[in-house]
Amino acid sequence: MPAEDTNAERPGDARAPEDGAPRASQASGEPDGITVRDPVSAPDAEGRPRRTTRRFPLFTRDTARPEGGGRAAPGDAPAPARQWPVLTVTLLVGVGLLLTALDVFRWGLVLVGAALLLGAALRWTMPRVGMLAVRSRFTDIATYGVLGLSIALLALMAQPNPVLEIPFLKDTLHFTVS
Known part of the structure; x- marks a missing residue:
């Protein structure tokens, strides 16, 4: 051949x-x-x-890079400075998970939710957020926002002694379980 x-x-x-x-x-x-x-x-x-x-x-x-997916700082800056938005959100989530592991679960999870809400705010306000941009701007904001708000609200409503009580949720739970 x-x-x-x-x-x-x-x-x-x-x-x-x-x-x-x-x-x-x-x-x-x-x-x-x-x-x-x-x-x-x-x-x-x-x-x-x-x-x-x-x-x-x-x-x-x-796959195209999402809009805003460029570096958050100039190219001559060190790597952590170029990706500071995603590093900030990741660090806050890590601290929240550490607090959760140390039996301060409610405030640890509130910090996780707040970190995701911060990620949504950064994605909304900044033109370039580096690796924090995963999808389109709208999808990222909606995803970070819904997950962050859900985690924070559920952590505040967790038993025992909830910080936040929403009356219709208790009725909904009783209606679905019984």
């Missing part, structure tokens, strides 16, 4: 042909200069990927 020629041009290959003829993309009128490397192709002996694609990066099948 003959060995495959790794230097031969394939359909969609961004390298110029050896004979100097124009590429098919140039003949069809596509703009030149945008080459996106195919991340799954193995490199040849010279380190170049065997396959490249001419797809415009905006239309790739890859």
Whole structure:
């Protein structure tokens, strides 16, 4: 069986042909200069990927970075400073979980809920929040807000001696259980 020629041009290959003829993309009128490397192709002996694609990066099948997902500080800042919003929320959640483990469960969980609400507020007010941006801005705010508010309210209503009592919830519980 003959060995495959790794230097031969394939359909969609961004390298110029050896004979100097124009590429098919140039003949069809596509703009030149945008080459996106195919991340799954193995490199040849010279380190170049065997396959490249001419797809415009905006239309790739890859997951796009969410809006606001850029660094929260300039690129020359140290790594913790660039990601301070997500580190702040994570640190507060960690302290809340530590308090919960040390038998101060109500206030630990209130701190966890408050940290998620802080994450929602940061996502709403700041144009760039780094890795705190996971999805679209609306989805992140709704997710952080609903989870944070739910955790905080449930922690305040936990037995024994609830700090917050909502009368219709007690009636709803009795209605569903009995």
